[in-house]
Amino acid sequence: MASDGGFKTAVAAAWDSGARLLPRSPALTVLYFHAVTAEHGRAFEAQIAYLKRTSSIVSAAxxxxxxxxRPNVAVTFDDAFRSVRDHALPxxxxxxxxxxxxxxxxxTGREPAWSRHDKWDGGEVVMSLAELAALPPNLVTLGSHSVDHLHLSRLTDEAIEDQLARSRATLEGALGRPVDLLSLPYGDYDKRVVELAVRVGYRFVFxxxxQxxxxxGKGPLRGRTAVDPTDDLRTFALKSRGAFAWMPAAVRVKAVLNGELQALSPGWRWQQRYH
Ligand SMILES: [Zn+2]
Known part of the structure; x- marks a missing residue:
């Protein structure tokens, strides 16, 4: 039996070959990375070189x-780890x-508590505000990932608003430029979170x-596809072409076939492996 990753790649490949035969309207795929360690610097470079060769690369907003x-692709990073500055930015x-x-x-400037049990992010440190302010503004747009990296849908309205408004104010104060993009910690949200984000002044919520x-396309929500330097180039290529947009539906079908009947309930939600 194929591993879960093998299953996903196989279905994505089937989707991709089918989609190439049909005319389709242009679409944008937003990718998101987390850490880029020294060990995986070369693999990351190969992925970026692939995008440069094959895709039209635009900003996430x-x-x-x-x-x-050509495929339209945007590249984002969650968590603002120092390893991204050191190994991805060059x-x-x-x-x-x-x-x-x-x-x-x-x-900022600390090793986050949430990453300590995560095999990808162990030992990662979030950049300080001074380090963030020193990144080249012509290429790097900074957005909010909340203040404390909590599951926002579990908070009260007041607490959500505080997380979203305070992180935005901190970044705008440090950078001296507007911040209107938000990425949801753990990808966790509900209707309320999105409405509050818009009310606080965010233009897009990732x-x-x-997707x-x-x-x-209308609306503030923009879906993204998780990528990692450890993805082999074939899987990465499929992801960048949007072939994983089928995944929430396919994972649901697979869960039902595996006897996980809760996947049939209306409240079932796609859960990402990363945060
Ligand atoms: Zn995160």
Whole structure:
């Protein structure tokens, strides 16, 4: 029996070959990374070189016309780890690639508590505000990843508003420029969280649900596809072409086939492996 990753890649490959045969309207796929360790620097560089060769790369908040011939891709990073500055940024600068980095402002300059049990992020440190302010503003857009990196849907309205408004104010104070993008910790949200984010002044709210964003698409929510330097190039290529946008539905079907009947309930929600 194929591993879960093998299952996903196989179905994505089938989707991708089918989609290439059919005319389709252009779409934008927003990718998100977390850490890029020294060990995986080369693999990351190969992924970025692949995007540069094959795709039209835009910023995550891009709203203009999309490329009709090549995949449209945006690159984002959650958690603002120092390893991204050290091992990813030089590659991104070399290829002139715009990126968005989402900052949990309550953890700047520190190793976050939530990463300690995570095999990908162990030992990672969030950049300090001074380090963030020193990143090149022409390529790096900074967004909020809340203050404390909590599950926002579990908080009261007042606490959600505080997390969203305070992180935004901290970043705007440190950078001296407006901040209007938000990424949801753990991809966790409900209708209330999105409404409060809009009320606080966010233009786009990025989730962890893979999605192909169509041109002229409405609404503040933008789905993203999780990527990692440890993804092999074939899987990474499929993800960048939007082939994983089928995943929430396919994972649900697979769960039902595996006898997980709670996946049939209306409240069942796609759960991402990463945060
Ligand atoms: Zn995070």
């Amino acid at each position: 891009y709203e203009g016309p999309l490329d009709t011939l 590659v991104l600068i070399e290829h002139n690639i715009p990126v968005t980095v989402f900052v949990p402002t309550g953890w 989730s962890d649900r893979p 192909m964003l169509r041109q002229g």
